[in-house]
Amino acid sequence: MDKLECVQKAGTIHKKVRNELKNILKPGIKLVDIANFIESKVSEYTCEFGQQVHNGVAFPTGISINNIAAHWTPGPNDKTVLEKDDICKIDFGVHINGWIIDSAFTINSRPEYDNLLLASKDAVDNMIKSIGCDMAISELGDIAEEIVNSYEIEEKGHLKKIKPIDNLTGHSIDQWNIHSGKYVFNIKNDNKQRIIGDEFFAIEVFTTTGSGTTKMKDYSNHYMLKKDYKKPKFKFKRTYECLDFIEKNFKTLAFCPRHIYNINKTKKYDMCLNELFNSEIINSYPPLYDIDGSYVAQFEHTVYVNESKKIVLSKSDDY
Numbered sequence: 001m002d003k004l005e006c007v008q009k010a011g012t013i014h015k016k017v018r019n020e021l022k023n024i025l026k027p028g029i030k031l032v033d034i035a036n037f038i039e040s041k042v043s044e045y046t047c048e049f050g051q052q053v054h055n056g057v058a059f060p061t062g063i064s065i066n067n068i069a070a071h072w073t074p075g076p077n078d079k080t081v082l083e084k085d086d087i088c089k090i091d092f093g094v095h096i097n098g099w100i101i102d103s104a105f106t107i108n109s110r111p112e113y114d115n116l117l118l119a120s121k122d123a124v125d126n127m128i129k130s131i132g133c134d135m136a137i138s139e140l141g142d143i144a145e146e147i148v149n150s151y152e153i154e155e156k157g158h159l160k161k162i163k164p165i166d167n168l169t170g171h172s173i174d175q176w177n178i179h180s181g182k183y184v185f186n187i188k189n190d191n192k193q194r195i196i197g198d199e200f201f202a203i204e205v206f207t208t209t210g211s212g213t214t215k216m217k218d219y220s221n222h223y224m225l226k227k228d229y230k231k232p233k234f235k236f237k238r239t240y241e242c243l244d245f246i247e248k249n250f251k252t253l254a255f256c257p258r259h260i261y262n263i264n265k266t267k268k269y270d271m272c273l274n275e276l277f278n279s280e281i282i283n284s285y286p287p288l289y290d291i292d293g294s295y296v297a298q299f300e301h302t303v304y305v306n307e308s309k310k311i312v313l314s315k316s317d318d319y
Contacts, residue, residue: 001049001096001097003099003175004304004311006095006096006099007096007099007100007302007304007313008311008313009049009096010046010056010058010094010095010096010099010100010101011094011101011103011302011313011314013045013056013101014092014093014094014101014103014314015314015316015318016041016045017038017042017045017092017094018090018092018105018316018318019316019318020041021037021041022318024037025082026082027081027082027084028081028082029081029082030074030078030079030080030082031063031074031078031080031081031082032074032075032076032077032078032080032258034061034063034082034090035060035061035063035073035074035258036262038061038090039057039061039092039259039262042055042056042057042092042094043055043056043057046094046095046096049096049097052095052096052097053098053249053250053253054249054253054255054259056094056095056096057092057093057094057095057253057259058092058093058095058100058101058102058178058254059092059093059102059222059254060073060221060222060254060255060256060258061073061091061092062090062091062092062104063089063090064088064089064091064287064296064298065082065083065087065088065089066086066087066088066294066295067208067210067289067290067291067292067293067294067295068089068287068288068289068296069089069165069168069206069208069214069288069289069290069298070089070091070168070206070287070288070298071220071222071285071286071288072218072287073221073222073256073258074258075221075256075257075258076257076258076261076262084109085109085110087107087108087113087116087295087296087297088107088108089104089105089296089297089298090104090105090106090107091103091104091298091300092104093178097175098175098176098251098253099175099200100178100200100302101302101314102173102178102202102204102300102314103202103300103301103302103314104298104299104300105298105299105300105318106120106297106298106299108297112153112154112155113153113295113297115151115152115153115162116151116153116207116209116295116297117207117297117299118151119147119148119150119151119162119205119207119297120148120205120297120298120299121299121319122147122151123143123144123148123164123186123205123207124203124204124205124299124300124301126143126147127140127143127144127170127184127203127205128301128303128310128312130143131195131201131203131303131305131310132195132305132310133196133197133305133306133307134194134195134196134197135194135195136191136192136194137183137184137191137193137194137195138185138188138189138190138191138192140170140184140185140203141184141185141186141188141189141191142188144164144185144186144187144205145164145186145187145188148162148163148164148205148207149161149163149164151207153209155209160209162207162208163208163209163211163212164187164205164206164207164208164212165186165206165208165212165213165214165290165296166185166186166187166212166213167213167214168186168204168206168214168288169183169184169185169186170183170186170201170202170203170205170300171183171184171201171202172199172200172201173200173201173202173302174200176251176252176253177227177252178202178253182195182199184201184202184203184204195305197305197306197307198305199304199305199306200303200305200313201303201305202303203300203301203302204298204299204300204301205298205300206296206297206298207296207297207298208294208295208296208297209294209295209296210290210291210293210295210296211290211291211294212290213290214288214289214290215288215289216286216287216288216289217286217287217288217289218286218287219286220284220285220286220287221256221257221258222254222255222256222284222285223246223254223255223256223273223276223277223283223284223285224252224253224254224255224282224283224285225246225250225251225252225281226252226280226281226282227252229280231243232279234275234279235275236272236275238269238272239271239272239276241272242269242272242273242276243272243276243281245267245269246276246282249263254285257269257270257273299319300314301313301314302314
């Protein structure tokens with residue numbers, strides 16, 4: 001299969017999994033059960049395309065609640081449950097032969113926050129309508145900010161403008177590389193990069209009732225092996241084993257301790273992961289939060305763009 005066929009098939013699987021996910025997304029379910037359901041279904045549906053690295057799971061399933069914007073995924077024994085009033089972002093990825101679909105949506109049961117979700121959806125849809133070859137990527141940021149700023153909600157009797165988050169971005173995608181070097185901001189910017197065609201982009205917009213800037217908080221449980229690294233002499237012998245495990249099971253795709261646990265429950269590599277990070281062999285991505293009491297929404301699609309067409313590879317009837 002060529003790269004476009006791979007991503008189209010991955011997109012079909014993404015849509016199928018999230019359609020089945022609707023049946024279990026109810027208050028009281030553990031977040032770890034949501035993540036494991038998604039990833040087991042991705043593994044099941046990608047197996048027909050041969051042996052896939054990490055069974056077609058492209059990165060840890062993000063389940064980010066309320067003011068958590070991104071990069072939160074449950075540990076293997078996490079007890080957190082989905083509450084009735086949670087605003088919950090679900091961000092998961094599927095790959096075929098390293099060609100990745102990255103797509104996300106938000107669930108909300110509180111009508112007063114519907115505009116928070118609509119602002120993100122509207123901005124994503126209009127950015128996709130406008131995207132094309134030879135355009136400056138900064139133009140997409142202009143569109144996102146203008147649309148998001150046109151929305152407001154009523155909170156505690158006061159109208160509040162919705163903001164785009166300024167330090168989270170969409171991005172280009174390449175084989176085995178979820179962030180391949182081009183970044184699509186949600187705000188006005190002076191990015192000089194252009195869309196040259198025959199490219200994949202994750203177009204995503206984070207909207208918030210908070211400050212508009214996220215900060216890292218809590219321990220990291222997202223990691224990614226760097227493409228080019230030099231292997232030093234490690235302090236712990238098990239770090240060599242850990243590195244081999246990562247290379248074999250994930251290559252340069254993002255992973256988390258839950259993934260390691262699900263593959264082999266006897267492997268405990270916490271100290272090894274710290275050593276690999278300190279040795280600049282893996283990158284670490286802690287959860288990102290807006291201010292306490294705020295709410296964040298996110299929608300995201302993967303899009304293919306060339307000179308003659310664009311294809312929204314993850315779009316379906318749900319979003």
